[in-house]
Amino acid sequence: MAQDSSDIGARIVVLASGSGSNLQVLLDAVESGWSVAGVVSDQPDARALRRAAAAEVPSRVVEWGDHADRNEFTDAICAAAGEFDPDYIVLAGFMRVLGPSAVVQFPDRIINIHPSLLPAFPGAHGVRDALAYGAKVTGVTLHFVDEHLDHGPIIAQEALAVMPGDDEAALHSRIQVIEHRLLPEVVTRLAAGEFEISGRKVKRRVNA
Ligand code: GRF
Numbered sequence: 001m002a003q004d005s006s007d008i009g010a011r012i013v014v015l016a017s018g019s020g021s022n023l024q025v026l027l028d029a030v031e032s033g034w035s036v037a038g039v040v041s042d043q044p045d046a047r048a049l050r051r052a053a054a055a056e057v058p059s060r061v062v063e064w065g066d067h068a069d070r071n072e073f074t075d076a077i078c079a080a081a082g083e084f085d086p087d088y089i090v091l092a093g094f095m096r097v098l099g100p101s102a103v104v105q106f107p108d109r110i111i112n113i114h115p116s117l118l119p120a121f122p123g124a125h126g127v128r129d130a131l132a133y134g135a136k137v138t139g140v141t142l143h144f145v146d147e148h149l150d151h152g153p154i155i156a157q158e159a160l161a162v163m164p165g166d167d168e169a170a171l172h173s174r175i176q177v178i179e180h181r182l183l184p185e186v187v188t189r190l191a192a193g194e195f196e197i198s199g200r201k202v203k204r205r206v207n208a
Contacts (some may be wrong), residue, residue, distance in 0.1 A: 028088070
């Protein structure tokens with residue numbers, strides 16, 4: 001695992017498009033064994049970039065519109081992330097679908113946090129879609145990224161009840177409480193080399 005001379009542990013690069021509250025939790029984490037080495041966003045005005053700057057973490061912007069197609073955009077995102085020499089890449093509210101070359105370049109090294117219990121309600125509106133469907137239970141999924149959207153092997157999930165009066169904002173804010181606890185826990189375990197992927201199953205490595 002790559003480590004720089006200051007021994008910051010595993011180098012985590014976060015991809016974020018919006019608010020970046022999950023990024024903030026990673027920036028604030030006092031876990032040993034990893035730290036956020038860089039942030040990449042497709043949105044030049046993303047609050048996530050301001051959070052990175054405030055934490056003195058370097059960032060890059062790669063805009064969708066500057067690229068001819070998804071493959072070119074994906075390669076530019078991977079190149080930007082690669083500048084930070086990542087051990088792992090965390091998609092934390094990154095709202096673009098990456099092409100297959102991302103997992104070729106970073107095999108089993110990209111994880112995503114999604115606000116539903118996958119495989120239910122994949123896509124950009126996991127909270128809204130669960131509400132509209134009338135689900136009584138939804139939750140949070142952390143998973144390795146594969147070449148399909150919101151599909152790779154599941155690392156961790158946690159459920160929560162949908163309340164009768166919930167709107168999207170209320171439900172999402174309760175989901176985010178779970179996200180903010182689960183994400184740093186999973187990154188710590190990831191950085192420790194704890195996970196072994198076997199087909200669709202993520203197991204605990206025996207000697208981790
Ligand atoms: C989170 O709910 C995450 O599950 C989803 O996008 C949201 C990002 O929130 N993929 P934030 O930008 O980290 O606040």
